[in-house]
Amino acid sequence: MTHLVHTPTELPPDRPMAPEDTGPAISPLRPGDDPGKIAVASQWTLIWRKFLSNRVAVFAGIVVLAFYLIAMLAEFLAPTSPSLARPQFTYAPPQSIGFFVPDPDGGRSWQPHVKGYTMSVDPASLRRTFTIDDTAIIPIGFFVEGPAYRMWGLLDANMRLMGPLDASQPMNLLGTDALGRDLLSRLIYGTRISMSIGLIGVLSSLVIGVVLGALSGYFGGWTDLVIQRIIEVISAMPTIPLWLGLAAAVPVAWSPVTVYFMVTLIVSLLAWTGLAREVRGRFLALRHEDFVTAAILDGSSRARVIFRHILPSLTSHILAVVTLAIPTMIVAETALSFLGVGLKAPVVSWGVLLQDAQNIRAVSTAPWLLIWPSGAVVLAVLAFNFLGDGMRDAADPYET
Structure with a gap:
């Protein structure tokens, strides 16, 4: 335990005591508290207060906690199962999220979405190439139903934080791999x-x-x-x-x-x-x-x-x-x-x-x-x- 003892400030003998000199030399006490009171703080309290004064370290701690929060809620946060393969979307590029779509009146209405893909086949190598199709709108939502999972191996659920409203449509925010699996989920x-x-x-x-x-x-x-x-x-x-x-x-x-x-x-x-x-x-x-x-x-x-x-x-x-x-x-x-x-x-x-x-x-x-x-x-x-x-x-x- 660390004890902070509050004692009056020492003054030279030839200088009179000013009103501000009557308080304790180190005083975290509130107005009205006894000046002779001993403030006690544990070692861990002092460490925590000093740590909070380092903004870079605090921000780094928040990032670390965010990583572990993602790890704990992986099933809920992942848009789909990490093993769900879609060969029709092999090496598909990342899709970006949009929030407004054109409406029939010429304006724009609120609708979170991603844009679909256009596939082309190289006639020589028969390799499929995907590009983003700006005209294909895939609506997405929050707290939508997706592939079933078992949360922490205990609870059966199928609610996902985010995903396409139509589960058969692709939503690959970070792209896909060689088997068409969603990289973000993995x-x-x-x-x-x-x-x-x-x-x-x-x-x-x-x-x-x-x-x-x-x-x-x-x-x-x-x-x-x-x-x-x-x-x-x-x-x-x-x-x-x-x-x-x-x-x-x-x-x-x-x-x-x-x-x-x-x-x-x-x-x-x-x-x-x-x-x-x-x-x-x-x-x-x-x-x-x-x-x-x-x-x-x-x-x-x-x-x-x-x-x-x-x-x-x-x-x-x-x-x-x-x-x-x-x-x-x-x-x-x-x-x-x-x-x-x-x-x-x-x-x-x-x-x-x-x-x-x-x-x-x-x-x-x-x-x-x-x-x-x-x-x-x-x-x-x-x-x-x-x-x-x-x-x-x-x-x-x-x-x-």
């Missing part, structure tokens, strides 16, 4: 996998890194020797060949969910070494401080000294490491899936979407297949980085 569903794998992986690596780093730095001796040698062995392993070997060892019969947790486990087991070394270094510097000696003389157990007295002093560092490690996990999953050694279809993640866009035709005729998943990864990573910087500054007691 991107929304991919947010759930890519953002959650970062949380699960970071929590796993955080527990392992903090515990082993604390034990290594506090006890030293053979405990420190063994843990550091383990860290060096893991750090010396080449990551890409290791991922390839582990991917080859995954049984083909495993379900996509099992593969998902396996990828999470692999990423987390390789990401805790840096945090463990940093925590060890801080423990080596703090274990002989006066407050640690006082706690030991007071009869505190070793576990209490480690987790109650030393670890809280690393709050700012751990917060920064956690928020900066989540985007690292996201990029790792994206890279693994892009290389074909991570998640695979029918699982939908940002990395899987990028893997689907590797062919030449996608790059030349459907650049949206690369732009939107890549943009989601970049935006999430930047938001976490700015959020981590803001949380570090707010929790650092030496920052002014």
Whole structure:
């Protein structure tokens, strides 16, 4: 707990006391409050107030919360099912939303809509090409019925936030892929996998890194020797060949969910070494401080000294490491899936979407297949980085 004690301002002996000098030197008290009152604020309250003063970090936090809100409500927010294929709309370009349509009287009336497609076939290659038809109006609405889904695996529903009034008509705001699947729906569903794998992986690596780093730095001796040698062995392993070997060892019969947790486990087991070394270094510097000696003389157990007295002093560092490690996990999953050694279809993640866009035709005729998943990864990573910087500054007691 942090105590703000309010004392009168000291004045030079040769200057009389002005009316404004009679109040407390630091006074968040309201008019009418007792000037001798002690204002108490917890450490987390002070951190939160300082964090709110950083507008960039607050905006980044809002973006991160928006990503996780999208992940939670993916079924409701997606216009259609991510696996619904429409081969008649292969590599269809993105449609834009309009809000007014011409009426018979020559005016314009309110009607949210998208414009349809015109298809042409190349007689030489028999390749179909889609262009936007300005004369084809497809009405859309909010809270419309669409393909049925099971919300969070518990509730059966078919209500969608937005979609065409006629479910047989296309609405592809970000375009379609090689099978005619709506990219926006797949991107929304991919947010759930890519953002959650970062949380699960970071929590796993955080527990392992903090515990082993604390034990290594506090006890030293053979405990420190063994843990550091383990860290060096893991750090010396080449990551890409290791991922390839582990991917080859995954049984083909495993379900996509099992593969998902396996990828999470692999990423987390390789990401805790840096945090463990940093925590060890801080423990080596703090274990002989006066407050640690006082706690030991007071009869505190070793576990209490480690987790109650030393670890809280690393709050700012751990917060920064956690928020900066989540985007690292996201990029790792994206890279693994892009290389074909991570998640695979029918699982939908940002990395899987990028893997689907590797062919030449996608790059030349459907650049949206690369732009939107890549943009989601970049935006999430930047938001976490700015959020981590803001949380570090707010929790650092030496920052002014």
